[in-house]
Amino acid sequence: MAKLRAHEFLHVQEHIRSEAAAASAYRQMAGQCQDPELKQFVEAQAQAAENLVQQLTGILQG
Numbered sequence: 001m002a003k004l005r006a007h008e009f010l011h012v013q014e015h016i017r018s019e020a021a022a023a024s025a026y027r028q029m030a031g032q033c034q035d036p037e038l039k040q041f042v043e044a045q046a047q048a049a050e051n052l053v054q055q056l057t058g059i060l061q062g
Contacts, residue, residue, distance in 0.1 A: 004059075004060075009060065012056055012059060012060055013060070015056060016053055016056045016057060016060075019049045019050075019052045019053045019056070020049075020050075020053050022045075022049045023046050023049035023050045023053065026042050026043070026045045026046035026049060027043075027046045029042050030042040030043045030046060
């Protein structure tokens with residue numbers, strides 16, 4: 001894979017921070033959900049955000 005330019009690197013870093021914050025917020029919301037279906041949906045969103053963080057982190061480390 002080609003090297004990222006500085007502005008691309010910064011953009012990916014910012015996206016990682018944003019997705020990590022979203023995952024954290026989703027986890028917190030899931031803990032407050034009373035409805036099982038809604039809780040499952042919110043947990044799935046948290047997992048998707050965490051997966052994206054891992055993928056993007058891999059790009060930066062690669």
